[in-house]
Amino acid sequence: MKLTVEEIRVLAQQFAPDSVLGCPKPFGGGHINDTFLLEREDGSLFVLQRINKNVFPNPPQVMENIQRVTHHLRKRIRAVGGDPERETLRMLKNAQGELCTIDRNGDYWRAYSFVGGSTSYDQVESAEIFRESGRAFGRFMSMLDDFDAASLHETIARFHDTPKRFRDFRAAVEGNASGRADGVRDLIDVALGYEAFGSTLMDQLASGELPLRVTHNDTKLNNVLIDTASGRAVCVIDLDTVMPGLCAYDFGDAIRFGASTAAEDEQDLSKVHFDMDLYRAYAEGYISEVAGALNAKEVDSLAIGAKMMTLENGIRFLGDYLNGDVYFKTAYPEHNLVRARTQFKLLSEMDEHWDEMLACVRELAQKGN
Numbered sequence: 001m002k003l004t005v006e007e008i009r010v011l012a013q014q015f016a017p018d019s020v021l022g023c024p025k026p027f028g029g030g031h032i033n034d035t036f037l038l039e040r041e042d043g044s045l046f047v048l049q050r051i052n053k054n055v056f057p058n059p060p061q062v063m064e065n066i067q068r069v070t071h072h073l074r075k076r077i078r079a080v081g082g083d084p085e086r087e088t089l090r091m092l093k094n095a096q097g098e099l100c101t102i103d104r105n106g107d108y109w110r111a112y113s114f115v116g117g118s119t120s121y122d123q124v125e126s127a128e129i130f131r132e133s134g135r136a137f138g139r140f141m142s143m144l145d146d147f148d149a150a151s152l153h154e155t156i157a158r159f160h161d162t163p164k165r166f167r168d169f170r171a172a173v174e175g176n177a178s179g180r181a182d183g184v185r186d187l188i189d190v191a192l193g194y195e196a197f198g199s200t201l202m203d204q205l206a207s208g209e210l211p212l213r214v215t216h217n218d219t220k221l222n223n224v225l226i227d228t229a230s231g232r233a234v235c236v237i238d239l240d241t242v243m244p245g246l247c248a249y250d251f252g253d254a255i256r257f258g259a260s261t262a263a264e265d266e267q268d269l270s271k272v273h274f275d276m277d278l279y280r281a282y283a284e285g286y287i288s289e290v291a292g293a294l295n296a297k298e299v300d301s302l303a304i305g306a307k308m309m310t311l312e313n314g315i316r317f318l319g320d321y322l323n324g325d326v327y328f329k330t331a332y333p334e335h336n337l338v339r340a341r342t343q344f345k346l347l348s349e350m351d352e353h354w355d356e357m358l359a360c361v362r363e364l365a366q367k368g369n
Contacts, residue, residue, distance in 0.1 A: 001105060012038045012048045014094040014101045015111035024048060037114065045114035046092060050107050051100075056240060059108035061153035063099050066239045067091065068152070069144065069214065076143040086115055087235050118225035118234050124258045127281040128231065133224040133258070134285025136233035137216060137250055144214040145293045149244040152214065156241060159217060160249045162198040162312050165319075172319035181322055184337065190344055191315050201248055201301060201308055209297045215245030219254040247298055251286055252305025255279055256313060259306075260346055265339050272342050274349035279306070280360050287361065291368025299365040303357040307350050314343030 003011075008024045019040035027037035027047060034050040051059040070091065074084040084090075092111040094101050100108045124130045158164050173181060173188055181188065204210040216223070218241045225235045257264070259278040262271040283302070287294075320327045321336035328336055350357065 003103060003105070007103070008036060008048070009038075011101055011103060011109050012036070012046075012111070015048070015092045016040055016046065017095050045116070047112045047114055048109060049112070050103075050109050051240070053107060056155055058153070058155070059100065062155050062240050063091075063108075063110065065152050065155060065242050067099065069147070069239060069242050072147050073140075073143055085113070086118075089113075089235065089237060089239060115225050115235050115237075117228050119228055120222040120225055120237075122222050124221060124278060127278060129226065130221065130258050130278055131281040131285040132226060132231065132233040133219075133221050133254065134282035134287075135289055136224040136236050136285075137219050137254060138286035138289030139233075140216060140236045141213060141247055141250065142289045142293055147214050149212045149214045152243050154243050156217075156243075159241070159243070160245060160309075160312065161202060162308060163202055165312050165315055166195050166198050169315040169319040172322040176322060178322055178324040180337075184318070184321070187318060187337075187340060187344065191311075191318060194311050194347070198308070198311060200304055201246055204297060204301065205246060210246055210248070210301055211295070211298070212244050213247050214242065215247065215250050217241035217243060217245060217249060217253075219250045220257055221254075246301065246305070247290070247294065248301040248305025249309065250305075251283075251302040252307070252309035254282060254286075255306040256310045256343075256346065258282060260342070262342065264342055265335060266342055267338050269341060269345050272345045274346050274353060276353055276356060276360075279353075279357060283361055283364055287364040287368050291365045294365065299361050300358060302361045303354070306357065307347060307354075310343050310347045310350065314340050314347060317343060 005023060012024060013019075016038070019042070022039045024036035024038050027035045034052075036048045037045060038048055039045055051062060053059060056062050066089070070088050073088040077084045077087045090113040091099050092113060093099060100110050102108055121129055169191065201210065205212070216236065216239070218238055223236060223238045224233050225237060226232070227234045259275045259282065261273040261275050262268075266272050286302075317328065317336045318340035321340060325333075325336055328339075330336055
């Protein structure tokens with residue numbers, strides 16, 4: 001049952017018992033958790049957020065991951081003379097000294113300090129901003145290079161297991177719950193043509209060629225805070241999906257989202273292109289922070305990851321379309337199909353630029369070393 005504004009305010013007061021709080025204001029554009037911005041009596045701000053249990057069925061494990069990772073980051077930031085109050089998330093404790101408060105519905109709420117003097121961007125407005133986001137996520141991974149990734153909880157099981165995604169996709173094709181399969185046989189055939197490629201990263205992980213890393217797994221541009229005065233990246237946020245993974249996942253998903261010339265659901269495919277200049281800009285930022293930490297296979301895997309994350313999202317959108325739109329929110333009947341077509345258009349252009357993509361990350365890594 002939905003909470004009232006007053007109930008949300010009372011929850012917030014548990015994290016700021018000595019302050020008179022104003023009305024909670026909806027904050028941010030996230031699609032998973034409910035987020036509010038609140039003001040203390042002294043004028044300082046903090047963020048209150050409900051963890052979505054439908055997406056994250058074990059909130060205590062999510063919070064344990066975040067606590068351990070941010071504790072490690074704060075130590076590393078201090079060691080290099082940085083400001084841990086601005087450069088990583090700071091969780092607040094409630095009156096009982098706990099990181100979460102549970103409401104009458106059994107939902108978990110947590111609070112973070114607000115990083116002032118910063119902003120986030122929903123779209124890539126310039127190569128400079130995209131380069132800075134790459135630097136932020138690269139620094140995030142680099143500072144966690146000595147963290148035992150395997151010790152983290154897997155908050156969403158098998159999130160980037162692309163072979164499993166293909167098994168799910170084949171089941172969607174065969175089940176054809178929506179009755180739509182005959183109308184998209186051309187796109188189904190294109191998708192299945194990439195199935196052998198889909199196992200590349202998982203095979204390299206299994207063979208030991210790629211090491212397990214602490215990965216963010218949601219590297220959208222708006223999960224980086226940019227300092228409004230300097231234009232430099234300040235802090236990586238939204239750490240719910242931090243878990244064991246491959247650096248290719250983080251690099252690849254950022255490219256999938258940010259190096260496209262159009263929105264994910266652009267209906268006019270003539271507007272959808274893979275922008276090699278934006279790819280290079282992000283790679284410059286990312287690799288400037290991680291070059292010394294990556295082995296040669298990992299460097300190549302960055303380019304592979306761009307294709308893999310685009311492919312993975314393509315088959316997920318198309319599979320959901322065939323299943324009757326049961327997972328992703330849609331605004332009209334063909335919404336998931338439109339999303340799938342944009343991903344496969346990007347993937348086809350990545351194939352055309354493949355040699356250039358690979359040469360770019362190798363060149364930048366060589367310069368960084």
